[in-house]
Amino acid sequence: MDTTSIKAFGTEAADAALGEMGIQRRKVTDKDVEIDILYCGVCHSDLHFARNDWGFSVYPVVPGHEIVGKVKSVGEGVNKYKAGDIVAVGCLVDSCRSCSNCNNDLEQYCPEWVGTYGGHDKHLDLPTYGGYSESIVVDEHFVLSVPENLDLAGVAPVLCAGITTWSPLRHWNVGKDSKVAVVGLGGLGHMAIKLADALGAHVTLFSRSKNKIQDAKDLGADAVVISTNEDEMAAVQGQFDVIIDTVPYVHDVNPYIGTLNTNGTLVLVGYLGPLDPMLNTVPMIMGRKKVAGSLIGGIAETQELLDFCGKHNITSNIEVINIQDINTAYERMLKSDVHYRFVIDMASLKS
Ligand code: NAP
Ligand code: ZN
Ligand code: ZN
16 A cells, blocks of 8 residues: 655654654545645653554654644545544554444454554554654544634643543543542643533642642632642541542552542542552452543544534643653653643644
């Protein structure tokens, strides 16, 4: 199949800095949409994947799965989009389209789902490369519409940070009578606060950082608990219906389980791997409490979220950077110094 060479920013190895490189994209096929990328959010998963934290990265890695852009061209069979439309692409660019998960709008749980980067482009027999690039070619099913009223840079993080927190909030029926807690105030955490607040819930943030208290309240949190303070933790025992835990690295989740109410659920969305220390089942058994996980969201649910954000005028709090600043941004992300999502202005790749 024909390919097009484009400019991208990525890395050849786990211990190498990101830099400019050339990649191949497939040419537009019947159902494809070709998108010029305007903005791309920077997710902590980009850093994990660039540095092979999870052990399954395939190099070269071009990260980026919070993509907003303008349609450049479409295949003959495309009827949802036309050249000039403002569209978005999140973490998924393909799936089998026929398994029970795909049939239930849960493409993210399809055994054959294809990630926007680090996946396998079936058309090309090549790895997929993400949004730190000039353009991307995606099947129309995996392309989303962006509400016209939203700032284009600010909406980019909705495509991952937003949907990853929205999906569990919706699955566990969060609404105006719910008490929700969020662990960690970074990209996912700040979207979780905004979305849970917009759903009408009472929202508490668990953070290690006293200097994020005012920001959390400005984002919509009703309360902040400093997770390293035993008295503050003791004061919120048995309170929460749902906790969204966004911490990226191994950490002790047991202290949070005590803060769930009977039937409450702790949803892990951040850390991927075995827990250490292990789970203590006592508080779980004594209160029918659950520990769960959740992966991004399906395409229909992501469109539902974009439309909700349009209706409620919700975007991410962002710091716009040039692509040449990405390595510094990663170092700041490691220090939890993100307020609260970096978004790359992809015009900088042309300079
Ligand atoms: P982020 O912006 O770096 O935020 C993470 C926050 O967690 C930090 O701001 C910090 O908040 C807290 N934190 C960081 N290190 C910690 C540690 N060692 N112990 C306790 N707290 C810590 O990251 P993000 O982009 O939100 O991503 C969070 C995680 O979610 C990443 O691991 C990412 O790969 C994962 N993720 C999962 C999915 C999914 O589908 N499940 C989707 C996207 C991302 P405080 O300063 O407030 O404590
Ligand atoms: Zn992400
Ligand atoms: Zn499937």
